[in-house]
Amino acid sequence: MITWLDPQDPFPPVERALGPASDAPGLLAASRDLTPQRLLLAYRQGIFPWYSEGQPVLWWSTDPRMVLAPSALKVSPSLRKTLRRVLRDPDWEIRVDDNFSAVMRACAMTPRDGQLGTWITHEIIAAYVALHRLDLAHSVEAWYQGERVGGLYGVALGRMFYGESMFAHRTDASKIALAALCAFLERHGVTMIDCQQETDHLASLGAAPIARTDFIAHVRAAAASPAIEPWRFDKGELRRWAGTNSANGAT
Template sequence: MVPWLGPDDPFPPVERALGATSGAPGLLAASADLLPSRLIDAYRRGIFPWYSDGQPVLWWSPDPRMILATGEFKVSPSLKKTLKRVLREDRWEVRVDCEFAAVMRACAQAPRRGQRGTWITAEIIDAYSSLHRVGDAHSIETWLDGERVGGLYGVSFGKMFFGESMFADVTDASKIALAALVGHLRRHEVELIDCQQNTAHLASLGGREIARKAFITHVKSAVAASPIPWRFDKTVLADLVAPSLTSAP
């Protein structure tokens, strides 16, 4: 039985989430509210919301957990070529927190293979925008000729980044934003990006699954660290095209 959380009820231990043989592996709890305070508490515990319109707020902590270790980000030869062009040409920009809510709306409209509709509802946008206003959620955006053409958003506490969603209106625009994020996080010794669910796209970029226990242990330590700055531009991409850094074979 998945517990229903009242306004003042704490999250149950993540070990109580439904198991692999259930119809909803990783489902931990449900609630009627998506208050910013609840959202902050969830992320600090390695829990995230994921639900559709018409459903209660569903809270998840899957086992295993998909992550991208920043030191394992794969830069393919074609992506490296793209990043070099972005660095070289003034028409390309990487902006941070310029149009956060617009990035969320673009992510909501992005087509997803095998999915109908979106989990990025108006309620989700309002809640994460509240976190953005206090500096706990961020957007990394790819701009071309003065237009936003791709990006991603997520939540950050201490030395932990929880990725949420990305979109691209031109080829590789979301990968450029992700590469810039990885470059920035590496500079500040952030080891992991939470990717939540396993996808082939994330695996192609170096994502992999780890046991929930290991993930939660890392999160507890990382979120307790001092917060990192959130001002950077496309120059962080230079770190990823240097010959000495890991790239895909």
């Protein structure tokens, strides 16, 4: 039995989440409210929302937890070649927070293998846009010839980043955005990105599962650290992965 939360109720301990033998491993609680305050409370405790249209808000704390160390991002030889081209080509840009809600909508509308519909509902978009206005949620966007062709968004608390979703409308565009984000976060002392749930795609990018107890311990310290300011960077961050050492992308 999971806990039903009224607006003023605290989350139950994450240890009460349904176990691996259940039909919904990691499911902890349900509620009607999805406010910025509730989201921040959740993230600081290693809890995240995930539900479909027509369901109550479902709150999860999975064990193990999939995470990506920014320094551990897997950059294949072909992606490294692409990143060098992006650095050289003025048609490519990395923009931060150019249009946060547009990135969320693009993530919601992008078809994904094995997934019908989207969990990024209008309610989800409104809640995360509210966090963005508080400078606690950010988008990283890959632009080509003046068009947004890929990107990602997530929540940033202290020195902790919680990744939410990515999209690509051009080959490797989401990976370009992720590579720029990882380099930026690594430079600012962030050692863990929350990826929430295990997938083959995340594993191919370098993410790995860790025990929930280890994840929660890290979150408590990292989220309480000073925030990154300002959230501004450009494609020069890609030099971390492209093996370049000059502004024009020379190797």
